[in-house]
Amino acid sequence: MPAIFRPGGALRVAVCLSLSAWLVPAPAAEPNAEFAVSAAQLKTLGVTLLKLDQPGAIAGMAYAAKVMLPPGQEQVVSAPVAGVVDQLLVGEQQAVKAGQPLLRLNSPQFGEMQLKLLEAASRARLSQKTLQREKSLLAEGIIPERRVQEAEAAAQDDAARQRQAEAALRLAGIDAASIQRIAAGGTVQDGVVVRARAAGVVLGIDIKPGQRVQEADALLRLASLQTLWLDIAMPADRQPATLAKAATIQIVGRDAVAMPLSVGAVVSDSQTVTLRARVTRGAERLRPGEVVQARCRSPPTPRAGRCRWRRWRGRMTRLSCSCVRTRASSPGQ
Structure with missing residues (x-):
């Protein structure tokens, strides 16, 4: 069944000039006019149907962190x-x-x-x-x-x-x-x-x-080493206040994870601020006073870029030259 494209409406296709060789000559289409494109034409134009996988977490950057003891321990x-x-x-x-x-x-x-x-x-x-x-x-x-x-x-x-x-x-x-x-x-x-x-x-x-x-x-x-803190020196322009709300922190080379607690209000001479985190797993693998590498992992977010993904016939449609928005439709609709 051929697909119905809506230029400037439900369907936007950025294709090369060779499209005119495959379409029947016709008067210039109105902005909301529909035209049919066969499966062979879609194949020739390089339209592929791909399944959108769940995006993984961003690895993030690693920063120097010092293992600290909370007060009273x-x-x-x-x-x-x-x-x-x-x-x-x-x-x-x-x-x-x-x-x-x-x-x-x-x-x-x-x-x-x-x-x-x-x-x-x-x-x-x-x-x-x-x-x-x-x-x-x-x-x-x-x-x-x-x-x-x-x-x-x-x-x-x-x-x-x-x-x-x-x-x-x-x-x-x-x-x-x-x-x-x-x-x-x-x-x-x-x-x-x-x-x-x-x-x-x-x-x-x-x-x-x-x-x-x-x-x-x-x-x-x-x-008592049951609870440990991490003092992470992060660049002030990395917006650690945002990380403190949603990020998780992985200690590089250790099976240990921490969650942010607070962000320091003072910027040091090296233009860094202190992000304090509490170790929630693997505290027994750390020792107070040692310096480790901590990687701040942002939460999963949809892929960003110029391409746009939309569902068409139960799948996501993507062009090799650009991304399109499609709609399943019968001819004549």
Whole structure:
């Protein structure tokens, strides 16, 4: 069945001048006139029917990106007391669990803290016994009520000192069971074991065995690597604000993907802005501080160009010299 072309209307065909040799001479067609073109003529004119495939995502350009830790995911393990590093129990890049021992410190200061707890606990027990005796004597009418009040005040002061000594040991990393044992008159320990407060990875060790440290000195650096960020340096003229809304980011050479979070408002001296992205897959393959290549992939868009694609008889029509818009029609319509 021949196809019906509408020049300037439903059908526009850009063809060479040889078209006149295949068509029946006729008066000049009106702008909206129709004329029939046979299948042989379409073949001779180079009209081909192609199926329009789904366009793939644009690969995009690769930019330098630095792997960053979000705020709050890195912690510094400090020395709870002054002392000497006796033993390191972990190594760099080692994964640790919450409560796992990290190192051991020998500390005379730690011994003094335990001694203060022993003294405070002993005085607190003695104060309680004195208070009970004074209450008994008051009930018998032997002593005035003032002595009972004084005994109660002394017992409260000694109990507060005991709680303060226990809190100091808790800050030093001693567990509650050990504190209770020391307060009950147990053996005084000569060293303190520093433990991890949360699960993570040891990023760095700042001390060595035998090194003397002061209270609050940095010992280790731990971090949780479950969530990582990328700081991507992009040219300011690349319109990263548009990318931040729709693009996905592929880390080159790694099976890792990130999604944009925000775009920096300041342009650096090198005329770049920072596009921050959150790693959504493959964070275990990255390490904080390393520099990688990140490729920003734009979402799929229809092919652009001078050619236009339209459906004709269930397919898309394309000319070798240009693109046309066609309409299926019967002769005489």
